Amino acid sequence: MKLLIATILLFTSLGYSTNIKQKNSRKISNANITANEYNALLSGFNSLDKSNIDKNFKSALDGIEKLSEVKLLTENNLPLVISVLKALVLMDPLDPSRTAPQMLTESFHANTSIYQKAFKQLSSDDQKIMSDIIKVFGATNKKGNG
């Protein structure tokens, strides 16, 4: 009897271990964007300000779309996430439909802790705008837009 229980426990732990390994493997494979892509996105977002957002709106939107394809971000990507949130704030007056934030809904929910850390790095004025934008993430994620 003891042998049977021990065997069951052994197989259960082996299965759990395999599952963890698979999860880690997927996380690692999805975690990083290439260094070139990362640098290109970061420098693109960092170059945005109020004076040039109108001109660079489309490229900023393309950058956000690119970021939305990165499923899992690592702690190393924090500077990029901060620059994205700043970009969303700059784009907001030109994006009444809030399409840009909607594009990041999935990324936000897959990487909430990084977005929260980035949020804290924003100025208080930007945080006010960003708070309203974050509601879009929440509404869209839970119930679609219906």
Added chain:
Amino acid sequence: MKQYLLFSILFFSAFLQAQVYRLDSALNVRDDDKDFVSEDDVVGHVSAKTEFEIVSSKTLRSGAKALEVKILSKGKGSNLSNDYVKTGPIYIYQGKNTKFTKISNSTETEASVAYSKTECAECASDAKKDMEKQPAVAFAKDYTQAVEEKANTPKISPSEASTSIQEQIKNYENSPQVAKTIKLAAARIKRLKGAGKCYKETKNSLVAGGLLSSKPSDKYARNAANTLSGLGFVNLLKEPYSLNYTPETAPKGSVLVYESSSKCDAYTKNIMGLGCGDTAIKLGDGSDTKGFKYASDYKSDKAITEGRTGSKYRLIGVMIKPNL
């Protein structure tokens, strides 16, 4: 003697002068009066406002009538060949729901009165009358007539459908439900920026205005065209209408449905790339709504396709509810 002859000719001419009628709805035209169910002898159709004379009338077994007619002028959208009009004979069906308008000033004719009563009064024997009263016989006749009515209602071409839908669009725009929907949406929606709830708020506005009895439970705006189609709406961009609307030209009160190419939610991992889409109600030209022309979960004077992210959206539905 000559005077008598002349008087007789004038009398009979006046008596025989054919009445002119106008069709109130489209009807199939046949080159035979034997069968008014199959499509074998249908040679075309004539549209509403077609003017004609009745050459002869024959009562069918169903109680309806086969009318041999002479077409005087065809209504817009008729597809009956002029060869048939000139050579004849051609027949149309007069059933319970077939409506003609008499347009010449003369004595009332059989086409403008209830045919079954007249027919019974003039022609049928008492025995036949008794039989007619039997429920089973009456039902069978009604059923046969319903089949005939359907067989003699032409399949409307897209151009005719378009003419008909234009009237329905006007009725929709001027309906109290649309007026209420627009008034409430313009008053209720305060935001000037999206909140990720466009479809939810569109549904709320439609329910508030009486265009929907309750909110559909689906989640994504991109599916609104299908959902609303199942709730009495029609999509003017799709067949049989295939109208060429843009958000700017869309009818007042119509529901605009967009698909989007940008991803938007965490629950569509298996169908990435579809996006949530967008919906909005067309408030009108803005003259009655403080310049706002569109309302979803925010109000705007510009359609989403006109904005900086407009390239991500494509209009796939201009939905109205016909027969209002």
